[in-house]
Amino acid sequence: MASTDRYAELHAAHRWEVPDDFNIAHACCSRWASDRSRFALYWEDESGATSAHTFWDLQREANRLSNALAQLGIARSDKVALILPQRRETVVAHLAIYQMGAVAVPLSFLFGPDALQYRLDDSETKIAFVDPQSLANLASIRAALPHLAAVVGVAGASADGVTPYESLLAPAAPRFAPVATRASDPALIVYTSGTTGPPKGALMPHACLLGNLPGFVHSHDGFPQPGDLFWSPADWAWTGGLMDALLPTLYFGQPIVGYRGRFDPQRAFELIERYQIRNTFLFPTALKLMMKAFREPRRRFDVNLRSIMSAGEAVGTTVFAWAQQNLDVTINEMFGQTEMNYIVGNSHALWPAKPGSMGRPYPGHRIAVIDEAGDA
CATH class of the missing domain: 3.40.50.12780 (ANL, N-terminal domain)
Structure with a gap:
């Protein structure tokens, strides 16, 4: 967990750099x-x-x-x-x-x-x-x-x-x-x-990929780092698989693991072990299945994950604590939708992450709750 809260500093310093031409x-x-x-x-x-x-x-x-x-x-x-x-x-x-x-x-x-x-x-x-x-x-x-x-x-x-x-x-x-x-x-x-x-x-537009990057980078605690290798079971047809895994990983010139097959907790751990995957996006349902199947996964698998992002629903305190204790990873939860992805989330190394909290607006984003008149 973050020993200091650098959120205000990072949010204030962010500047969008979107070139006129981009593909x-x-x-x-x-x-x-x-x-x-x-x-x-x-x-x-x-x-x-x-x-x-x-x-x-x-x-x-x-x-x-x-x-x-x-x-x-x-x-x-x-x-x-x-x-x-x-x-x-x-x-x-x-x-x-x-x-x-x-x-x-x-x-x-x-x-x-x-x-x-x-x-x-x-x-x-x-x-x-x-x-x-x-x-x-x-x-x-x-x-x-x-x-x-x-x-x-x-x-x-x-x-x-x-x-x-x-x-x-x-x-x-x-x-x-x-x-x-x-x-x-x-x-x-x-x-x-x-x-x-x-x-x-x-x-x-093509620029939508750039809009996803601050959230992607922070939700994976400063991606990319030396030795990073990404995998997610999220379907590449959905925003989650495409914009939260495949395209941002390739944008940084980093490799990704692709797997064609149904999700299975044992296969997931075997994949993480075989490729020494360091970064992953896992839905809470997948994390719960993995926790249920292997309460102490490192007794059986050689896993060395560096970052986990999760979204779709709240992870919950039990899974959050399991990942910290048994994978040595603090899960960064995130919120996004098809139309507006990666806008709110956590980056536990830079600001405190609370289990069940979707986090704070990622740098480059301002979030407000408005009433029927459109006033914040």
């Missing part, structure tokens, strides 16, 4: 790709398959995909849906779409036909990427989507009218001239959960 793909990959030994992604799935990829690897593949998508007619501001789990191709597709000036529409691979149809129709998506799990749900509604011109199958997803990912990339050149984008240009549409009506598509 997520450049910030998260191409500027790091010249170092061919710099790893960006370690990946595995529940079958035991593994792979590792440098920023250079991802950039070359993203260039080929950008060229291939251009051949299919994708241009600036066109929508491309990614109905994919944590996979290499998911990362590559995001980069390829952003550097074209197109708009990514990440959608959960767990969505059923009705949920997919609403979002794909509302966003006027032109191309959708699917894996074997999401293909079946898309196939049943494809005829009802007039804007959808093509479907790309990843990881062996195949059917009539589906272009295999490998076939799409095969003739494409590995060099691509990125489109210049303003920081305010649209980059992605993330849909809300729809708890107060139909899901709403939140259109986010």
Whole structure:
């Protein structure tokens, strides 16, 4: 816990630095790709398959995909849906779409036909990427989507009218001239959960990544530090997985672990041990499952976590104390929504963190409670 409270100092000193021109793909990959030994992604799935990829690897593949998508007619501001789990191709597709000036529409691979149809129709998506799990749900509604011109199958997803990912990339050149984008240009549409009506598509500019960084850095106690390695089971289709894990980690030129498979407490600890993961974002439900399964995890697993961020609901005093006593980590809780993410939270090394408290406005943010007249 913080021995001194530096919050006021940090909040007062913060200044936003948002360039006129900014592109997520450049910030998260191409500027790091010249170092061919710099790893960006370690990946595995529940079958035991593994792979590792440098920023250079991802950039070359993203260039080929950008060229291939251009051949299919994708241009600036066109929508491309990614109905994919944590996979290499998911990362590559995001980069390829952003550097074209197109708009990514990440959608959960767990969505059923009705949920997919609403979002794909509302966003006027032109191309959708699917894996074997999401293909079946898309196939049943494809005829009802007039804007959808093509479907790309990843990881062996195949059917009539589906272009295999490998076939799409095969003739494409590995060099691509990125489109210049303003920081305010649209980059992605993330849909809300729809708890107060139909899901709403939140259109986010490239600069939204910069807006997430103060919260991300502070919630992981000064990320990045030497030896940091990130993993989160959060779906990369949600703001939590995309903006609280994948993109900010890559922004700092740091590697992330991707895992395709259902969450399981033992697998989670095995993953943390195997890769010596140092930083993670875990929902309170996941933390509770891990605590229930392994009250003293370090008796069985060699874990050396440095930071844990949690959000979605209150962690609670029991889990908070368990992490301190058994993982030697103070959990930094955070609050954010699809439309306004990483605005309030903790950074226990810099200001006191209380279990169950969502914290204070992160540097760069001012929060107020207003009445019906709009007065604070």
